[in-house]
Amino acid sequence: MSTFFARSLLRERSSVLAHRSVVSNRRTLMTLKDVKYTAHAEARGQGRNGQVKSDDDCGLELRLAMPKSLGGKGDGQNPEQLLAMGYAACFLSALQMVSGQMGRKEAAMNAVIRTQVHIGQPKEMEGFGLRVDIQVEGIQDDELIQAAHKLCPYSRMMKNGAEILVTKT
CATH class of the missing domain: 3.30.300.20 (K homology (KH) domain)
Structure with missing residues (x-):
């Protein structure tokens, strides 16, 4: 076996092993084939110190605030x-x-x-x-x-x- 052929074979084998390693670490992904319900939400303002609302069904609107443990005032959700x-x-x-x-x-x-x-x-x-x-x-x-x-x-x-x-x- 020539040195060139042996090196090529090793590179190919390493590539296959690396590929197997990557594939084995992949998570599956859940996708939907049939949507039964869709909730809608909107965020405005300053993100964690802003507002969120959903107009679906009865609706919900909340003022958000950064928790005290993350440096905020903790005066909202x-x-x-x-x-x-x-x-x-x-x-x-x-x-x-x-x-x-x-x-x-x-x-x-x-x-x-x-x-x-x-x-x-x-x-x-x-x-x-x-x-x-x-x-x-x-x-x-x-x-x-x-x-x-x-x-x-x-x-x-x-x-x-x-x-x-x-x-x-």
Whole structure:
């Protein structure tokens, strides 16, 4: 075998191995084939010290404020609170749905979901990142909790990613 051929073969093999490494580290991406509902929101002002509103159904309008722990006054809501509330409600719905599907509807009737959304600097990259903690109260059945976690769209988005389209108008 010629030296040139051996080097080419090694380069090709290294390239294939590098490619396999990249592919194996990829996350799947959750995409939608059928949209059932679309929420609309608008943010104005100074971002975390601005305003957000949604005109859907009953509508919601909030004044945002940077939390005290991030150097703000803490005199308004913040995006992490909104995410924590949405995640808790969604997880509870998923828990109730799977308990009904599994013939154990009564198991989730008195369940309470508590969520904490933490913002901070990730170990792996620059900037800010999130971590979510979920506590399930009133249910001891791990099978129901794991089934809810697999079904909940928020959990699925956090695990699999979500399609995000950024455009300008």
